[in-house]
Amino acid sequence: MQTSNVSTEGTSAVSLEQLEQKQDFIRRHIGPGAAEIAEMLDAVGASSLDDLMQQTVPGGIRLPTPLNIGDSKTEVEALEELKAVAGKNKIFRSFIGLGYHDTHLPNVILRNVLENPGWYTAYTPYQPEIAQGRLQAILNFQQMTIDLTGLELASASLLDEATAAAEAMALAKRVSKNKKSDTFFVADDVHPQTLDVVRTRAEMFGFDVVVGSADDAAKNDVFGALLQYPGTTGEVKDLTDIIAAVQENKGIVAVAADIMSLVLLKSPGELGADVVFGSAQRFGVPMGYGGPHAAFFATRDKFKRSLPGRIIGVSKDTRGRPALRMALQTREQHIRREKANSNICTAQVLLANIASFYAVYHGPEGLKTIASRIHRLTDILARGLQTKEVALKHATWFDTLTVQVDDKQTVMKRAQDRGINLRSDLEGAVGVSLDETTTRKDVEALFDVLLGDGHGLSVENLDAEVTTQGSTSMPQSLLRTNDILTHEVFNSYHSETEMLRYIKSLEDKDLALNHSMISLGSCTMKLNATAEMIPVTWPEFGKLHPFAPVDQAQGYKHMIDELSDWLLDITGYDALSMQPNSGAQGEYAGLIAIRRYHESRGEGHRDVCLIPSSAHGTNPASAQMVNYKVVVVACDKNGNVDLNDLRSKAEEMSDQLAAIMVTYPSTHGVYEETIREICDIVHQHGGQVYMDGANMNAQVGITSPGLIGSDVSHLNLHKTFCIPHGGGGPGMGPIGVKSHLAPFLPNHQVIELDNTDKGNGAVSAAPWGSASILPISYMYIKMMGSEGLKKATEVAMLNANYVATKLDGHYPVLYKGRNNRIAHECILDLRPLKEASGVTEMDVAKRLNDYGFHAPTMSFPVAGTLMIEPTESESKAELDRFIEAMIGIREEIAKVESGEWDATDNPLHNAPHTLADICDSDWNRSYDRHLAAYPVPSVAKNKFWPSVNRIDDVYGDRNLICSCPSIESYQDE
The missing domain is CATH 3.90.1150.10 (Aspartate Aminotransferase, domain 1)
Known part of the structure; x- marks a missing residue:
């Protein structure tokens, strides 16, 4: 049981100042109290948190001075201060349009989805057996998209309308039969911010963009064309003949469409379009000064292998029941790397869910x-x-x-x-x-x-x-003549009572942070505090149009400027762009800055990007998006970058070297001792250092990318800085850069930004990306202050080392750094166990569901492993529960190894177990039902039941269904 941080001594012995300090936020964000920290330090063999840092972090990269954020604020103080800042925004009635519209978000969705941690703290549904609720909501979004666009296949959402347009252009290039053309046509009535983002992407790929009247599209030799329906100035025009003419010349036609107009207008698919996309924002999502908003994206079935982003598909579980999962996962960026269709590794799931619930509620x-x-x-x-x-x-x-x-x-x-x-x-x-x-x-x-x-x-x-x-x-x-949204889900829940129960029924199928820890390596699933979330739904932030005059957005400016200053202090950089609205977009924007920097020096021929074999999969995918050639650098047996291989390749490609992309601490979870040498080698050969910000949670207050020697990083605000994952999005990926790269940060055609060159294009639709979720990170930093931020890093590392120490005798910890320490995450090697018992990492992951836990990151960065990151927000009691589960699973594996349990007739192979299993009158397994459902006594106190059994991925991909199955298909089973 966790010991309270609050002293039990009488109030008479404590001053008023001391009592007020006990209301601080730091102790609420950080899970372990003082007593638990002391116990864990003793367990790992450190005398203090500072001693642990000295043992773990190379001395040469330790910050010489504390952060300059200031003292922590209480929740009440921080909310009051931010409310005053928000009051500087002027909320005018907005009739600007340009793809952004004010909305009425039904209160039943506001309270039970947007403001509900059961929805906003969930992770990406890589473990679908415990994510059927959000998967159903996303499938509803796909069905809604299919109905409204008139095409056969829809994705689970993209980042915004403008980036979806850029993805449509990339798809067109891949699938067009006009292989000789490098020209893309954009109609002159496309939204200006969309054209801006498309031009940036086209420049990186070496495409030519021709802008003209839609009627002239087919007069150009193009691989694809982009049209708007209705046009940006409002015209509703029949595009049928224009589309047919472009297609006759072997071009692919993408249509950007207004989702609300598609309720009444004939679908672009019926007009002949190959791709249809747009923003789902006006289906109940606040404008929020630009985001986050879900883009919808649909195409023809024959192009499914080129569809960007994720697709939710219908498969079946081991009991033969319909079950949902992410389909075609081999397209995922961490697997396909530089051969990926795009670098998008997230979606806007929370916002797509809101839009789909909006459609369900209204029908x-x-x-x-x-x-x-x-x-x-x-x-x-x-x-x-x-x-x-x-x-x-x-x-x-x-x-x-x-x-x-x-x-x-x-x-x-x-x-x-x-x-x-x-x-x-x-x-x-x-x-x-x-x-x-x-x-x-x-x-x-x-x-x-x-x-x-x-x-x-x-x-x-x-x-x-x-x-x-x-x-x-x-x-x-x-005018539309066919029916839309005919599926039962859109015709059943129109009273608030029914809608409330429907939302709750889906929520109950999902495991999120409000149930138990989610120990995913490199994903940092920490507390998303309620006080951080409250400002998101304030109208002072939600009702601002992104293209409102800047004098109406002084509250946003104040908040963004202050947050930027804090992030620059934390990172050691000189300038920051808030525009990238995901980590992948941040990588893309950072590499664009590097490319433009080289071009400004007459070295545009530099086009080689070195990437360690341990890197995140989005790194090579982002590199190919700026037309860089990826050269992989080997890692040694300890998981560190092989300096000899790095030197050799840097020397060999010195004239062409543009950059290296490196993660720190490494993706293997250790502080590499040679990180400064890595930076020096690349700089000596004229390259720039891109440091992936995924593991920033192990740097804040201890070291910084700028101090280490990197030139640019993106910051996953949805990881280190507490913006929640939302079931797979939103994200936010601002980039920090050294001063020499500052002139090459993104700009914006509609709202010109300061401190960057005017000619720079945009990477996202809105000037400040998903601005409405920035208050979350703002509140986190303000409430933690310099002291709290540093302590969060220290305790994150303590928690990780505690878990690794406790499990090391049961599972090999694959990589360790100095003094056998890890950073904020560790990798457990299951390969020897798999070889001895046949039990796979998948079996362990699914069995953890029975213990009430989401599985750690599976088979990344090393196949056959689990990567665990407990974060600083988890208490010792929760860590001990997880440790108990992992040790219990190890003991179960031992029974398979010894032959006590059959290789397939065992609770690992059959996990996860559902109520349907336990209540089955035909229980014919050799192990006990109670063991299946309640493997340790603590599980019975708060049992989470997976709603489906293990899902058949192969069946789902061979029988790809990405629309809502009939209700009878569930009832029949």
Whole structure:
């Protein structure tokens, strides 16, 4: 049992200051109390946390001075301060559009998904038997996407609409039969931020981008084309002939579509599109100054092997029941490395789930009502303007009007005075986009803004006119004629009671951090404190449009600037970009900075990226995205970079060497003694050092990438800095750089950023990426302060060394550093046990489910191993439970080794065990049911039941089904 951190001495012996200090956040974030820390230090053979650091971290890279973050704040203090900062944001009514719209998130979804740790603390569903709930929600998202886009295959979401466009271009290049062309066409009515991101990606790949009227797409020799539907200025246009003409010339056509318009409009798939994508943001997700938002992405079945990101598929478990899992996992970046389709290693699962629940809650009829109301109000606004002889750019629209104005400055001034934002980047015109939050009063206010006072228009009268005269603003030929969302899941849960129970039924199938520790190596599943999460849903952060005038976002600026300063102090870098909205995007942006730096020096021929064999799989995938050649550097038997091999390859490729990508502490979980020498060797040959930020949780307050000698790193804010994983996303991957790389950080076409070159393109749709989740990291750092951040690192390393020490006699710990220490994670080698018993790492992983735990990282970075990272947030009691489980499993393996248990008739081979197993009247196994379900007494106190048995991955890939099966298929089983 964990001992409290709070003293039991009487309050009379404690000063008021001491009592106030006992309310600090540090002791709430860090799991072990003082007594537990002392016990664990004794167990690992260290006299103090500092002694453990001295034994573990090379002295030459220890920080000479403490962090300069400041003192920790209590939860109350930090929330009050951030609330005051948030109050600096001005929340105008936003009609800017450009793919971002205000929404009404149903409260039943707000409270029970977005604000529920059962959903936001879950990990990526690599262990599907304990993730069936979120897998079902994502499958619903895929089904929704398939229905609305009219294509056969959909992904589990991408990062945002603009990066999805870049992925569509890459897919087009892979599958197009026009192999000789390196030209990609983009219609001139595509959103500007989308074009910006596509141009950046095209530059890296060496593609030419031609921008012109959609009607001219087929006049160019292209491998692919990108069209928008409806266009960025609102026009609803039949793309059928344009698509056919491009395809006739062997080009692939991708269409960026507005998800709400697809409820009423004919699907792009029906128009002939090969790829359809867009943002699902307006299905209930706040604008949040740019994100996080889930992009949907669909394509034809024949292109499934080139689909970026993840796909959820339907398979079956060992009892023959339908079961969900990630399909085609060989496409995953950590497996395919530089041969991967993209470097995307995450999705926007939490946001995709919200969008899918939004569709489930409203159903097809509810969505039609919402979409029809938006369109109706747009018709009324258009009719009123036409009555006053105001010219509209287009004769068709869904929700967006481009209004020609004589005195734009006066119109914009009236809008500002009324707290209204219009789109302002159009020549001689303003853009107005309506959404589900728009009211009659909003339309009246828009008349006042666009026409001035005394216009005499009445919404009621105009509504009657539209009814009488009819609407032609969406061509009859483009109106949807087929039914959407016909699956039972979208037609069953429209009352709050039913929706609440549906959400809860899915949540109960998932193991998340609110149940037990998730000990995944390199994923840092630590506490996502409630106080950190609360500001995410404040309207001061959630209701800001990413392209609102910057003077309306001073609260965001204050927070981002302060957070950036803290992160620069922590990393030892000189400049920071918040734009990358995932770790993979951070890698990409960092490598772009390196490439542009070399080009600025006349050394653009440098195109070799050295990557140790132990590196994260996204590293080589990111390198190929900037057109770098990957050369693998060997590691020695201790898991360290082989310096002789590094020197040899650096010398051999000196003229071409662009960079090395290295993780520190290493992916093998040790502080390499030669890390500075590694940096020096690369620098001596003209290369730059990219340090992967995945293991930053073992650096904060102890060392830093800048001090070690690297030039650029991304920071996984969803790992080290407490943004939750959300079941597989959101993520946030800002990059820090040394001063010489600062001019090459991303910029943005719509909102120009300071401190970077104007010509730099964007890597994400929004200027500051997924800005609305930055308050989480801000709150974490503010509440921890300099002292707490350092202690978090020390205790993370203590917890890892404690687990390794306790398990070392039962499982070999594969790699150790100085003084036989590990860093914040350790690798258990199961290969000798597998050879002796036939029990696999998969068996151990699934058996851990029976003990109530999520499995550690399996077979990475070494096949046949488990990588464990307990994090600083786990108490000694929880660590001891996990240790008990792993020792219990080792004893079970011994029974298979000795022949006491049959090689297949044993609880390891049959794990995980479900209630269906335990309640089966035909129990015919040689071991006891109680042992199967309750292998140790502690499990009975808080039993988590996997909802399905072990899933057949091979069957799922051979019979790929990525849409919702009928309810009968479950009932039949």
